[in-house]
Amino acid sequence: EQVKELDSKEKQLDGQVKELETKKKLFQSQVKELESKENQLVGQMKEFASKESEFEGQMKEQVLKLKHFESRMSELESKEKQLEGRLKENESNEREFKGQVKELESKKKHFESQMKELESKEKKHEGRVKEHESKEREFEGRVKELQSKMKQVECQVKDLLSKENHFESRMKDLELNEKKHEGRVKEHESKEREFEGKAKELESKKMQFESQVKHLESKDNQLVCQMKKFES
Numbered sequence: 023e024q025v026k027e028l029d030s031k032e033k034q035l036d037g038q039v040k041e042l043e044t045k046k047k048l049f050q051s052q053v054k055e056l057e058s059k060e061n062q063l064v065g066q067m068k069e070f071a072s073k074e075s076e077f078e079g080q081m082k083e084q085v086l087k088l089k090h091f092e093s094r095m096s097e098l099e100s101k102e103k104q105l106e107g108r109l110k111e112n113e114s115n116e117r118e119f120k121g122q123v124k125e126l127e128s129k130k131k132h133f134e135s136q137m138k139e140l141e142s143k144e145k146k147h148e149g150r151v152k153e154h155e156s157k158e159r160e161f162e163g164r165v166k167e168l169q170s171k172m173k174q175v176e177c178q179v180k181d182l183l184s185k186e187n188h189f190e191s192r193m194k195d196l197e198l199n200e201k202k203h204e205g206r207v208k209e210h211e212s213k214e215r216e217f218e219g220k221a222k223e224l225e226s227k228k229m230q231f232e233s234q235v236k237h238l239e240s241k242d243n244q245l246v247c248q249m250k251k252f253e254s
Contacts, residue, residue, distance in 0.1 A: 024098055024099070024102065025098070027102070028098070028101075028102055028105065031102075031105055031106070031109065032088075032105075034109070035084075035105070035108070035109060035112065036253075038109075038112055038113070038116065039081075039112075039249065041116075042077075042112075042115075042116060042119070043245075043246070043249065045116075045119060045120075045123075046242065046245075048123075049119075049123060049126075050238075050239070050242065052123070052126065052127075053235060053238070054235075056126070056130055057228075057231065057232065057235065059130065059134065059137070060227065060228060060231035068234075069122075071234070071237070071238060071241070073115070073118070073119075073122075074238070074241055074242075074245075075241075077115060078241075078244075078245060078248070080108070080111070080112075081245070081248060081249075081252070082248075084108065085248075085251075085252055087101070087104075088252075144217075147210075147213065147214075147217070150206075150210065151210065154203075154206060154207065154210060157203060158203070164196060171192075
C-alpha cells in the first residue's frame with residue numbers, strides 16, 4: 023500500500039511538473055513580448071534564472087532518488103516523507119512562480135506608463151524648440167526695428183534727448199531678453215545631451231537583455247530534454 027501511495031504521489035508530482043512546464047512556456051511568450059520593454063526587467067530576469075537553476079537542481083536530485091528507489095526499499099517510510107516535503111516545496115515554487123508572473127505584468131504596465139510619459143516629454147521638448155526658434159525670429163525682427171529707429175533718431179535732432187532715453191530703456195529690455203534667451207538655449211542643449219545619453223543607455227541594456235533571453239531559451243531546451251529522459 024505504501025508503494026502504491028508513493029506511485030500515486032509520483033504521478034501527482036509528474037502532473038505538477040508538466041503544469042509548471044506549461045506555465046514556463048507561457049512565461050517565455052510573455053518575455054518575448056517584453057523584449058522591447060526590458061529596461062525595468064533585467065533584475066527580475068536574473069532572479070528568475072536563479073530560480074530556474076535551483077529548480078533544475080531539484081529535478082536532478084529527484085531523478086537520482088528515483089533511480090535508487092528499488093535498492094532503498096528498506097528506507098521507504100523515510101523516502102516517502104522526503105517526497106511529501108518535495109511536493110510542498112514544489113507547490114511553494116509554483117506559488118512563487120505565479121507571484122513573479124504577476125510582478126512582471128505589473129512591471130510591464132509601469133514600463134508602458136513610463137514610455138508614454140517619455141513620449142509626452144519628447145513632444146514638449148519639440149514644442150520648446152519651436153518656441154525657441156520663434157523667439158529667435160522675433161529677436162531678429164526687434165533688432166531690425168531698433169536699427170530703423172536709430173536712423174530716425176539721427177534725423178530727428180530736436181527730439182534727441184527724449185529719443186535717447188527711450189532707446190536706452192529699450193536696449194536694457196532687449197539685453198535682459200537676450201540673457202533669458204541664452205539661458206533657455208543652454209538649458210535646451212543640456213536636456214538634449216541628457217536625452218541622447220539615456221537613449222544610448224537604453225540601447226545597451228536592450229542588447230544585454232537579448233543575450234539573457236537567448237541564455238534562458240538554451241536552459242529551457244536542456245530542461246525539456248531532461249524531462250523527456252525522466253518520462254522514458
